Amino acid sequence: MANSISSDNNQSKIIKAGFLQFEPVLGETDKNISRIESLLMKAENADLIVIPELANSGYNFESKEQALQLAESADDSLYLKFLIKQARKLNLHIVSGFHEIEGGLLYNSSVLIGPVGLIGKYRKIHLFMNEFDFFEKGNLGLPVFDIGICKIGMLICFDWVFPEVWRILALKGADIICHPSNLVLPYAQQAVPVHGMINRTFNITANRYGTERGVTFSGKSIIANPTGETLAMAAADRDEVYITDIDIQESRNKKITERNHVFNDRFPSDYFEISK
Numbered sequence: 001m002a003n004s005i006s007s008d009n010n011q012s013k014i015i016k017a018g019f020l021q022f023e024p025v026l027g028e029t030d031k032n033i034s035r036i037e038s039l040l041m042k043a044e045n046a047d048l049i050v051i052p053e054l055a056n057s058g059y060n061f062e063s064k065e066q067a068l069q070l071a072e073s074a075d076d077s078l079y080l081k082f083l084i085k086q087a088r089k090l091n092l093h094i095v096s097g098f099h100e101i102e103g104g105l106l107y108n109s110s111v112l113i114g115p116v117g118l119i120g121k122y123r124k125i126h127l128f129m130n131e132f133d134f135f136e137k138g139n140l141g142l143p144v145f146d147i148g149i150c151k152i153g154m155l156i157c158f159d160w161v162f163p164e165v166w167r168i169l170a171l172k173g174a175d176i177i178c179h180p181s182n183l184v185l186p187y188a189q190q191a192v193p194v195h196g197m198i199n200r201t202f203n204i205t206a207n208r209y210g211t212e213r214g215v216t217f218s219g220k221s222i223i224a225n226p227t228g229e230t231l232a233m234a235a236a237d238r239d240e241v242y243i244t245d246i247d248i249q250e251s252r253n254k255k256i257t258e259r260n261h262v263f264n265d266r267f268p269s270d271y272f273e274i275s276k
Helices: 029-043 064-070 078-090 129-133 157-161 163-171 188-199 248-252
Strands: 014-021 048-051 093-102 105-114 117-123 144-146 151-154 176-181 202-207 209-212 215-218 222-224 230-233 240-247 255-257
Touching (some): 014 029, 029 048, 029 078, 029 240, 048 176, 048 202, 078 093, 078 105, 078 117, 093 176, 105 151, 105 176, 157 176, 163 188, 188 222, 240 248
Parallel strands (some): 048 093, 151 176
Antiparallel strands (some): 093 105, 144 151, 202 222, 222 230
């Protein structure tokens, strides 16, 4: 159950959702857990919080050996056990980036955690730059998870470039698309609200900041609503936790005008070139 759910005669469904922005330290899982734990205290009234990409390990690995050493299995992860403990303690849902290993292969993953434990995973499909040296392409498709009050989809960082994945998650019923990130390109914060407007979803990007082995990350985590409005944007260079009210009913109203509908007005038979 979420912490704070309210309804009125218009069947609004309000949840408190937001992001946790911080600076993971490469190779220092214990320090990263400690920092997240401290920041989660500011989210104690939230129903959903999103944490950046690869939050348990840091991002810019020195070698494949280091990447393997820092990875964890979802079945036996100290980081996931920590998140589950926090979700139960604070009675909330958490989406976090996760450096995952399975069968000797590495994945840049995102996990959905709730008071009941691990609910589901997504593995990043669109790898960026040096990620090709470490990670496999995601192999879990584009799942959407029903947590009762809303449905959640997940993307990771560079996935933002590809409109197809946002649309698929929306077509599968995602009310909120959670987007753990380690952004370096300066464009995503402009694109995320547009994806929300086009698909009528709430989008939450939780980004990191700081410089790690010569790579500088942009911060500016963002929450956008189904009409493309930016509800919140973090600073570029500091820890921030931001929670706002989200009315899930807004993401379920797919009408553009009284005679136009985001999904019903599509003509998929005319779009076949996109799958070539």
